Amino acid sequence: MKRTRMMAKGGVAVLTVFALTFALPAASAGDARPKNAPVKNVPAKNGPVSRPLYVTQAPIVMLKDLDSGAILFSRGADKRFAPASMAKVMTAYVVLDLIKKGELSRDTQFTVGEATWKKWNGSSGGSTMFLRPREKVSVDELLKGLITVSGNDAAAVLAVGIDGSEDAFVKRMNVIAADIGMKSSRFGTPNGWPDGGVTKVSAADLITLADRLIRDHPGGYARYFSLPKLQHGTSPEGKPIVQPNRNPILGRFEGADGLKTGHTAEAGYCFLGSAKRNGRRLIMVVAGMGSEKARRDEAERLMKWGFDEWEGRELLPAGASLGRIDVGKGAKPVVATETGIAVRMTVPKGYAGGYRAVMRSNAPLTAPVTRGTPVADLVVTPDGLPPQTTPLLAAADVGEGDWWARARTGFYRLTGL
Template identity: 45%
Template structure:
């Protein structure tokens, strides 16, 4: 059964915060808008977060994430050379092919440069070249995209191509899933995220005739406008409208936002900046536990220890509206228990549930602070005897 353990009163008193008033209002013409505070896991805004929608170029975040996963696992190198197939160039060059890196047929390009072409330039050509270089075909690569989406818990999304080009509804995502994808890039691959996301511009290709270098600016609407902005990806098609998945960090507090279905390029800039400013200014976050801090313990069944310490996987905080007064949150540990051995150190086994006085619950993962093995024969015998005595 689900066990809820209330933390000691001293802990609750030590984390007293201002009691939230009603959530501060936010109005937007975007069909979809979602804002997540990673410091607490709190959803600050949810307007259609689970509505399936075409991702447009925001799908390229998944193409990039597949590459990041392979690089981090040692299966792929940034120095790997990829060839621009003539048929791929033919399909993905010219005004009708959308955003481009300006690749050339039979050109040899490193994966590192192609990733810059995807992330900074939103190159449809670069996305397909990477897909073919990694998967052999774009269709085979899409299978890898969907496998990773499943691994990341993106239950409302499907990918049928590498660049988000309209495909009669075969490719679709949700704003919640895009936020999960953004979080994966930020937290699972911090060095690669810093290397590729947030670059103001990138230079690749030559102009016809004069042969001058082509430099294109990053379309990210919050770069240079929001302090700490460093990602992620815009998207636009006639079907999808203008969209953006973005992130910024200020004073150790990181927000992820998704907007979609906006009518114009300028409205995407305006709404993205407005939403991110609202997230940082209308809400505040109070730290509760540092990373790896002990939070409590959980009972273990048939283990070589009766309990396992629970620690914070990452820094834990609670988010609430700015300017509220009085009150304190309630902290509980939730887990399906007793937990069954064996348990690996670092395995997520529980959650810290923080309920603010307005009844809003924020849930943060807790992991095992130590490994717990299975009890041996005599240990199981002793446990059985104790249970018999308890039943008598």
């Protein structure tokens, strides 16, 4: 591979670009593997392929292919709007992150406080999982209620149980939202309840959130986002309360497995959704729809278009090793990168062109580096289409180095040995 360097802002980090030695055969299709060959543009054999056409009346629409990072369709993606209950996906991300770090257990039980119950019980607090005052509920059960039936009470109990108050938890939400790249979003509540216009997001940020949740917490995503129903609590007659999942395409569209609906007078009927078919995952947002039926129909039509009119061609399998990145002040001078998932190039059906691939990172990284964290991007540019970006992960841990390790790193920088 060929390496070039460009100085980043501030003159500290260096943008390192690796030209990868892979080229897709011009006639390949589906999940064909690339052959080792110098990077080049492969001429189209059957002429150019037009970008598939999608026509919609929805004011806010966005569709992304998770594996390649390709944006297949976008309208109004940067417009800020109130997400309503889609804000609960951010709450779920925060909770799953705490569990992953070992700072919270699924088995931890929180007590439903009287004040929280009065504020968010079903008679006045919108969607509910019918929690009772002084009831002890596990984090696991609260996450199920949060996502499956959009429980406002579940969101509040999680927030108060974790940080002592909803306000304190919201501060945590905003810090993490900024950390994961949600550039134009701000949260004022853990459940998306109307708050005078404080809580605002964009479709692009919601796509970023869903992308990070699915990548960072695949186990949590599989556990909580596709449950067909929730049974929790009892009715006044003593019968179990069973509520269906509110995801409008779950069970209707093949491969649908998350995420969350929302509705406000300002934004209309909205949906952040995802589906996976044949190893390929799409994430979508539709907002501004006039009814539940219009939201559901638009979501199904958009997803169908994404799967039917586009295809993902596998370039690298999951776990494939790529270039190494310099690490500053580390126990080792470099860290290898690898693909977290199979990398696919998303192209229109029948595409016969080639592509270019480069790996980009800001180097040197600062130790410590944790295995599995994003440290670089694989940027694939198919002929005639915008670049498609897939995160690459650190393939090993690199701790902070002592003076001897730093001296050895300096020798490596000078000699390459």
